[in-house]
Amino acid sequence: MGKKEKIIGPPPESPEPENPTDWGEKLNAVLELVRNNFPSVTRKDCFLKGEPALIVDTVTAHSLAEFLGNNDILPFNYLRNVTGTDKIDHFEVAYNLASIPHGKPNLPDEYKTIGLIVVIRDRNKPASPSMIDIWPGADFQEREIFDLVGIEFTGHPDLRRILLDDEFVGHPLKKDYPLIGKWDDMEALEAHLDENQVRKMKEDAGLEFNPDDVPPSFKR
């Protein structure tokens, strides 16, 4: 705890040289702690170079993220990226985290990365805890995911659309959003979704082109 203040302040006075294997051991220790303290979390090495990724549900996501961001062994103090994905039967929010040691300029050899994947099962009203209190850089990225994928981040102080117009209806990167055209009417969009839901789910990817999807106002 109390590591976040050190990010802003000067580097430690006597930075002891640590070799990369030490960081690997620290990562293993953190993963061991995660395994003991959060039994519902599963691990899957799905990123590049076998980086570990922790798959977590929305209930324990925030406490796990707080542990990862603020632990004393290997604090993951840098949020590299946030991605939201619609996987048809669930949503995923992936946080790419990195642990940057203080006062060490040559990053590629000496920092460790980890992925945190929050799985959201509720398709009708997807919601995930916001990580903005742990990593402030999540602000705009979570707004973008809310804008395009439609995932509500509970606890986000300013959850507005960021790329699309404020009057935009729907969330266009959801898999059941029509592929063609813009929908100004929420009721028409919902009727279209109900009508095509079965067909969309039968096609496993849901990306087949259907010319009937064009709303009448967009035929030229």
Place this chain on the structure above:
Amino acid sequence: MGLLDREYTPGVFLTTMDNIVNWAKRSSIWPLTFGIACCAIEMILATTPRFDLARFGAEVFRATPRQADLMIVAGTVNHKLAKRIQLLYEQMPAHKKVIAMGSCAISGGPYINTYNVVNGVDLIIPVDVYVPGCPPRPEALIDGFIKLQRLIDHETLARKKA
């Protein structure tokens, strides 16, 4: 003017009112500094010495719509931007012209019928000249600009017959 020097005494020049007004209009067009996407790079290039749009009387790009009378819509128009384009167009003083430059501004281009792209800028403001291409080369923009000047040449101040 060498030919006229031999034929007429100085101080007299005969033409129609339409001719002189249209000549003034088309020789001093002030475009708006307004680039949206990659077509804007070609629009900027058209003003550089290599292509030199200034030969045709449009070298000064104004940064305010109140001093401009030509809007070159160079790029993809999305719905968030459409309101801003309408506002800029309404702020321009009268006798204003619009060039739709590139596939996106003409019809939506490769982004036609997507969730956030207007299918052509002519759905929101009137367009005088279309310059196709993705993106059009500066020569194409200059060609469209000359066609706009031809349009201005055919305008008239006379009241239309009822």
